Amino acid sequence: MAQRVINWLLLGCFFVAVCVGCSLIWGTQYVINWLLLGCFYAAVGVGFSLIWGIMNIVNLAQGSLLILGSYATFWAYSVLHLNPILCGLVAMVALFIVGWIIQYVAINRVIRAPFLVTFMLTFGLDLLIANVLQLLFTGNFRAISLPLSNEGINIFDARIPYLNAIIALIALGLTGLLGLFLSRTRTGNAILAVGMDRDAARLMGISLASTYALTFAIGASLAGAAGAMLAVTLQFSPIFSGRYTLFAFVIVALGGLGTPWAALVGGMAFAFAEVFAPFLPGIGFGLDIGIAFVVLVLVLILRPNGLIGRPFYS
Amino acid sequence: MARAAPTEERTIVSASAPDTREWRWSFGIGLGILALIALVPLLGSQTALSLWTFIAMYIVLAQSWNFIGGYTGYPAFGNVAFFGIGAYTIALILQRGIPYLLGLGLAVAIAAVFALIVGLPVLRLRGHYFAIATLGVAEALGEFAASKDIGGPSGEIFLNPPPINYRISNVLFFYAFLGLALVTLLITVWLTRSRMGYALVAIRENELAAEALGIPTYWYKVSAFVLSAAPTALAGGLFAYWQLAFEASGEGGAFDVNISVTMILMAFLGGAGTILGPMLGAIIIEYLDQYTSIAFPAFHGPLLGALIVLVTIFLPQGLIRLVRELMRSPAGVKLSYTTRFKQGVRRVTRFIASNGV
């Protein structure tokens, strides 16, 4: 127990040191950007992490589900004129339903097959969803601009945009809620049980089909939440679906499986690479995906369990 | 993150063992199909020639993937990287006036070395990680070519056509691809009978047991990977001089991940790890693909996606194994074809259901 506390303290000190160091070298603005981006990326990765950790499925459709969430938010905002946070909620509910259906109808049929089968299936779903979105809405980039978009507070010489800060808080909140849900509620515990030993869980009366569907639905709705965040801060288009799937993968590989907070660690680490790697000589900007992959391959080779990975989701 | 117990880490192939005489049948049929395809130029249609050239190209890609993905059980998602390397090598050497054939040899050599260098770290990974890592390599290469303006702005290539009448060159490229397809077929057949083939199948089925039996698994895996790289790179090199214009990533690019997935889907549909599977899958899918691009261009993407979904749910073992399983009779018992078929249908439906919850 004491060991764990010490570990967390050390991690905290290291983290603070990095923040201060980077502030001094490149300026506080970049550190702010990094931290806020890291929280957003936590939201991007946490749904993916849940699906992978519990069902051992790499959901290649995560990116297109995220973009679907963006469209749902956009629609709720421009057609229903709802408050942006409610729009996000709409997106989460819509994605929950979509996720449930996908799992129940398609993925549940191949869940005991060798992994390549599920891999290809989710890839096919990704292709399907992204292309249908493109057919319906074209590949044009859209964004939601809110009156709040340009407001922020200034500390030192850096600016913290209100919007990004709120998003970051929401992302942290969702991650925490997921953790609580999994460990404190009966349904959450059922999900964890299925993740540890599905046959034993089944023998104890837990319905695998529904639990899987629920897990995927939650993962999808979290993707929807991330999509909502994307819609209000940056821009989105079906073209981005592959990019966000890749990002989710890297984030989870970096952080590890085992707890929703790993997505935060991974998100922070990945955001760090994205914000600061362009400063390395010869890299420059525009190599987002390349950086992501290099980071990924390095992690897989050097630390395949991720930074705080655990053998079972808990 | 090794969570699965040994029995859970199943591989692509888990159906019946092939009859040792079966390879002769498969080889013969394969030769027959290639011979038939060889007659296409006689039709005199440029569209048909183009279609079947693409089909031949995909046969090469799918069969090459089969070496590492089907036989060894390591599904590489980034083989398009070798294709792109071949294409860009040719583009660069042609822009510098180096003879084409020499360039092809260079393309193969570079791809092989690349496969070796990448394979050494990446083949230590398993399952999802290996797949994504290889995918990553391909994507990164594509992005690299585009952002560093390799061969042209944003990696876009425009080459001068070969100094021959275009009709003749189209026919030449057609036969070049077909010849390469024949070579990959020969390699596949050799593989099923050779020492290396046994090693690869053993690695696929049970890598730990394979090691315990004295197989140096690491080296065989790397060899299979390099073996799959060579014909793929050659295909890329042929593609470059044939199409004369291409880009790095994006739709139809030399590093387009869709090419990777398509070649896997083809091998999958036909039957990964079989002799004829990739060829069959390539013909069916590429034909459908070209047809839908012309008939319903907008639906091309979603159709491919839907096809993948359906194949993975209902045909995870591929067509060849489906046919084999439908017509199998239990050991030593002689049954009529109808009984075999009926039993086969039941067995197959049970197998598909066993993949589910």
Place this chain on the structure above:
Amino acid sequence: MSHASSRPMASEPAASGATPALELDHITKRFGGLPAVDDLSFSVHPGETLGVIGPNGAGKSTVIGLVGGAIAPTRGAIRFQGRDITRMTPHQRAQLGIARTFQIAQPFAGLDVHENVIVGALFGGRLRTRSEAARVADEVLERTGLRAKARLKGDELTVADRKRLEMARALALRPRLLLLDEVMAGLTPYEVEQAVRLIRDINQSGVTVVVVEHIMKAIQGVSDRVLVIHFGKRIAEGTPQQVLSDPKVIEAYLGERYARERQAQAQPQANEGDAERAARGEGDI
């Protein structure tokens, strides 16, 4: 039976002073914090059959994994015929002549029984062509009684046959040292007898055998010596008779309270009964 092999057969059971076939030297293996094997040392003499028993979870399979090379020790050294193999990969050890079976018998599903054995002969057995390997496979199948089932596919075999296939595959390597990991678990008494006969036959042809089991009766039938492991440590070693009447062994299998009660009564007949009960496979066995 003389085969075209580059490796000579192992010699007769050695006189003392000969290099042990296998030596574990202060081997420790930790998984996370827990030691599965804890400072274990023992030797196996050439040509003998060593039985390794212990309650479930005692670390017996880990020992096989360590010797076979699938698991690397946290500390300690392993020597095979005097040669340090601690750093060698599993396939290198197989090439030296160490063959092992796996607890969960998983034949190569894409191949039939005959071809499964061919794989072993081709690689560990160091043969060049398929036809040579096929001949060795035929002999091995004959010996293990699987000749009639040579063309069956892996998933068409019974549990007993799968275990025999594991052994056949290992034998195709022409091993000097054979490690058997619970080959008799899940077998009927008749099948156990068959397995015992097969193992004795293999041992008599000059192969050193290490048998890990948790069925007492099976061990008695094959072993020259028995090693008892509990919580990763050696708690007894000797002939089957010696080991079965060792109070520490009884305590490990039947529980502390029972052993203490028996000790308290301190009657020779009572101790005899314990050994017999243990032999019949009752208690925590």
